Amino acid sequence: MFSPGKINHFHSQLLNWFARQKREMPWRKNLDPYRILVSEFMLQQTQVKTVIPYFNKWMRSFPTVKRLAAAKESDVLKHWEGLGYYSRARNLLRSAIQIQNDHSGKVPDTFQEMMRLPGVGRYTAGAVLSIAFDQKVPVLDGNVKRVLSRLMLLNENGSNKKSETRLWETMESLLPDKSCGDFNQAFMELGATVCLPQNPLCEECPLKKLCKAKLSGKQELYPPKKTAAKISKIKVSAAVIFRKGHVYIQKRKGKGLMGGLWEFPGGKREAGETEEECLRREIKEELGVNIRIGEKIVTHRHSYTRFRVTLDVFQCRIHSGKLSPTECDEWKWVKPEELDQFPFPAANVKIIKLLNKNT
C-alpha cells in the first residue's frame, strides 16, 4: 500500500482533482438519502449519461419514499422502461415499502439495515452510507476495480473471490477519515472519465506519479480481461394481432427476463421453420388460436446481455379458435394509441413507435 506520507498525498491529489473536475449530476444537488438511493439503483451497471433523464422523471413522479411506496408496480416499471435490468425497479419499489413500514420512511443509516433492503448489496450500501451519511465505508464497482488494479498492480488472476476480497480490503484501507463520500465518488469518477478501459488518459491523471501501472507502462494490461461469454444469436417472430381497432398485448410473469413488462406475443424460430410457420406455431401454443398473417411490419435487431435477436414483426388477425393465453400473467386488447401507457421492453417500444407513426 502507501506509506503514511504517501497516503496523505494520495488523498489530497484525488480529492482536489474531484473538487475541480466533478461532473454535474442531478443527484448531486443535495444529499437527500432517498435521492442517493434511487440514483445508486439506477446506476447499477448503467452509465451516468443514460441515467440522468430517468432520474429526473422519477423524482418528479416519486419525490419521496412515501410516494414511491404507494405507487403501482406498473407505474414504476413504466418509469424504468428502456433502462434495463428491470428487477432493479421491482426491488427499489419493495425497498421503499420496507423503508416506509420498518423505518418510518427514513432510509436506514446502518450497514446491516441497508443490506436487508432488496436490491441493495455491498456496493450500494457503501455508496449510500458514505455519500448520504458521510460514513467511512468503502465501495467497489467496475471503475474502482480498474483504477485500483492499475494503481497497485492488483487482481492479476482475474476476478475470483480471493482477489475480490483483496480489492474490498484495499479500498477500506485507503479511506480517508473525512469526506469518504467524495473520496468514493472521486475514485469512480476517475475511472469513468480518465482511467478508461481502453486508451486511459494517464497524462491527465492526478495519480500518475503514484500509479504502478503507469510507472511500469502496463496500464493496458490491467485489469486482466475475463474470457468473454459466448453470445448466441436467435431469430424471433412476433405478432401484432388486430381486432376491431384494438391490438393484443400480454404481461410477462413477475420474475425472470423482463418480468412484469408487457409484450407482443411470439417466440423463437426453430431450425427449418419460416418466419410465418414459427409465428403460427407460437401463437397456437401461447394463445390457443390460429392466425391469419398479413404483411410484415418491420424487422428489428436487438441485443441482450447473452444473445442477439433478429425480430420479425407481422400484422395478424385471429382466424379460428378460442383465445386462451397460458404463458402470461394478464392480457388485454388495447387501442394502438393507448400502448404507451404500458411498460414494454425496448425491442417492443420500437414496434409501438412505428405503429403509432403509421396510424
Added chain:
DNA sequence: AACCCGTGGTG
C-alpha cells in the same frame, strides 16, 4: 461459483 438479468455507446 457460475449464471442470469437490458441497453446503448464505443472503437
Added chain:
DNA sequence: TCACCAAGGGT
C-alpha cells in the same frame, strides 16, 4: 459486424 463494458445484485 463485433467485442467490450458500464456507480451490481440475486440465486
